[in-house]
Amino acid sequence: MKRAIWFILFLPVCVHAWNLPGLGSFKFEKVGANVYIMHGPLSLPNKQNKGFMNNPGIIITGKGVILIDPGSTYQVGKKVLEEIGKITKKPVIAIFNTHIHGDHWLANYAIKEVYPKVRIYGHRLMIQKANGQAGLFWIDLMDKMTEGESRGTKIVAPGHVSKHGDTLTIGGQHLRIHSLGRAHTDNDIMIEHVESKTLFLGDNSFNKRMGQFDNSSSMYGVIKVLKYARGLDIKTFIPGHGKSGSFDFAVKPFLDYLQKLQVIVKSGYEKGLENYEIKPVAANVLHAYKDWAGFDEIFGKHVSKMFLEVEARNL
Ligand SMILES: [Zn+2]
Structure with missing residues (x-):
């Protein structure tokens, strides 16, 4: 009898992970102290994955949640919030967007809707581009690729500039920003969480995935950035797409x-x-x-x- 009650009490938690038919279940997995990642599908945005393809990450602080790259659409952002709610009831107090590609930041809108005071950080050029033609381009592209699954998504660009060498203390947790110029794009930031020795690389690294190089990118620059990342005191590397792990793995x-x-x-x-x-x-x-x-x-x-x-x- 006791076992039956135990099962009934915990069943809803087990069955309610975000399920994308044909692709599997998605939830935040712990990768370090106070750090969780939801590893997205590897396919390009389409109707089946609803545009979800990146690795949203959270760092839980004394005051609330820091969210890195919340995802690609308003709808995906809502699901990411739902999954965060299963890890912690704390509010989202800060978002970092690693670069301009829409699969990483268009979900800002869903987070801002629930937490209007959230501070959103990004590279100076990312902010400029998100508020300009590139923002509109990504809204339109996501709508086409997902066949309307992203409809209703609106541009919410970061309002706070992050640059190389910045150090931030949020809710008692320490972050360092690394940004070495043109690499995956001309507006990348990488976020280091000091306490857990975690590095969020954005799309400077992919794991078992090819990835696109746009007009603002530099392959030489990515090689330079990844060698630089190898020299940092990091235990867990979070690529923009694909599984996280050690430098050798990810x-x-x-x-x-x-x-x-x-x-x-x-x-x-x-x-x-x-x-x-x-x-x-x-x-x-x-x-x-x-x-x-x-x-x-x-x-x-x-x-x-x-x-x-x-x-x-x-x-
Ligand atoms: Zn990208």
Whole structure:
């Protein structure tokens, strides 16, 4: 009888994790002292994942919750709040947005609706872009890719500038901001939680996923940032997409991939090969990465991007 009561009492908690049919259940998992991550699906935004694809993270402080990258839409933000409520009843008092890509920050709207006083932090250029054309572009793109699942999402840009070297104390917890210039974008910030030795990398690292490099990005810059991250006193690395863990687990594979790509493209360029001639050679050498999400669609673009960067350095 006692066992039956125990089961009934705890059943609702077990069955109510956020379920996306065909993709699984999503909930915040503890990765360090006061730090929890909800690892999102690896696919691009679509109707099935409702746009959810990133890794929202929370740090629980004495005064409330710090939320890093709340997600891609108003609807996703509501689900993220629901899942936070299963970990703590404290309010969300601060949000950090790691960069301009909409899958990381468009859910700000849902958080601001419930917690109007929340302080939202981001890079100076991210704030400018979110309030300009890029913000509208991302609202529109998310609507198209999710076939309307993001409808009603509105732009809520950060109001507080974060820059390299900033240190913040929020509810007794300490944060350091790292931002080294052009890398995944020209507006990345990485957030270090000092007490748990956790680093939120934004999209400077992906785990078992290819990822896009937009016009403001630099592959050379990402390599530099990831080597810099390796030198910090960090135990747990949180990539923008894919599972978190040690440097060797969550960061090194992506750094290795980019460095190998750099070597192959550079050597092809020095031999006088064209971009299209380097692609099949590179695909052959880097076949070990072909199981990463998005490889078939994105690999060619990665070679072209690296080629342009190598060429620009040789002009
Ligand atoms: Zn991104």
